[in-house]
Amino acid sequence: MSGSHALRGLRAAVVGGSIGGCAAALALHRAGCRDTTVYERTAGVLADRGVGVAVHAARYAELAAAGYLDASMPWVRLAERHWYVRDERVPLGRMLGSNAFPFRTYNWGPLWRELRARVPEGMRFRSGTPVLSVAESGAGAAVHTEDGSEPYDLVIGADGYRSVVRAAVCPAVEPRYAGYLAWRGAYPESRLPDSGSWPEHSCAYVVFSGGHVVIYRIPGADGDVRVNWVLYTAVPVGPGIRRDDPSSVPPGAVDASARTLLYELVKTRLPPFWATLITLTRAEELFVQPMYDFTATPGVRGGLALLGDAATVARPHTGAGAVKALQDASLLETALRGSDGDLFGALGRYDAARSAAGSSMVELGRQLGRALVEATPEWGALSRNELDAWWHRADAAGVFGGRQLKE
DSSP: OOHHHHTTTOEEEEEOOSHHHHHHHHHHHHTTOOEEEEEESSOSSOOOOOOEEEEEHHHHHHHHHHTSOOTTSOOEEEEEEEEEEOOTTSTTOEEEEEEEEEEEEEEHHHHHHHHHHHSOTTSEEEETOOEEEEEEETTEEEEEETTEEEEESEEEEOOOTTOHHHHHHOTTOOOEEEEEEEEEEEEEGGGSTTGGGSOTTEEEEEEETTEEEEEEEEEOTTSOEEEEEEEEEOSOOOSSOOSSOOOOBOTTOSOHHHHHHHHHHHHHHSOHHHHHHHHTOOGGGEEEEEEEEEEOSSOEETTEEEOGGGTEEOOGGGSOHHHHHHHHHHHHHHHHHTOTTOHHHHHHHHHHHHHHHHHHHHHHHHHHHIIIIITOOOGGGOOHHHHHHHHHHHTTTOOTTOOOSOO
């Protein structure tokens, strides 16, 4: 019996309605499941911070062929990556080198709305319904909310790094603090003076001792273009930032003294143009993410399975966060399509493929973290050839931007 027919009587739930959750719902539908409920803790439209999502062009082609991305989703093209180091005589700084950088960039909010619109209308999407816990129950699993308990044959945990599903599947896994922070912000490009001096299709890596900032353009929600930046640093940046909790400090909640120290840091470490770009970020646009990572192994237990950040969190240096969640959904769909009525066997095959990809991305994130933050070279002394050799050592596995979906 083919997977698409074997799953028609299956009752499934997806915990989490973000990008990974919407992709998981699509995977279940395409694999033949016609009775699916998506639980999302947030009521209404998910709040977004307008931040960027980058997708390598090769990974986009694979995910478009698999039906998880398409050309109608608003995006901005990147073609090159330019490396800069501080030189006060040059507004953008001295360029250390450049290389091809074939990426598409998206805005988290519009991308989520596009994926949400593709979830079939027949699926129940329970917004404003936090899942308190899940547990194995008979041959399946039960989802517990304030409204009671519901039994399912299959529950997919796509509920992020604080996953309640992971607590049932792999309770020993805890996010591991990497020892440094990522500051993030995004705002309309029209606010930035002299934006024309920044090449249109360029991603800037602006490096300094103890960290770097990645800057690129993304589509706005209303057809405009936004500046998106992520600054990683091990330099102390003041009070109000917890390092024992992987939760982000949301926009508007970053302590004023911490913001002041951040702005002082960029003024002394970054070239003038990029320092101005950071300091133009308003308090309500600025947030902080402590860097953590983990891989849940196993990521399947009975009728429970993990996907996206619930299963694996790699540091954002990898350029593959959203890609990994969408790839997980594609792998899940493929495994379920070939289930031949053996659900648990299909989940096992899914987890084997997911775990291998997740582990490689976590390791890449750690390697890039060491190279770009924890043990940075003397940037100003590097020649272009030395910079290229340094990058190839940092990405020794060649999986920056995400592993190939089918190897």
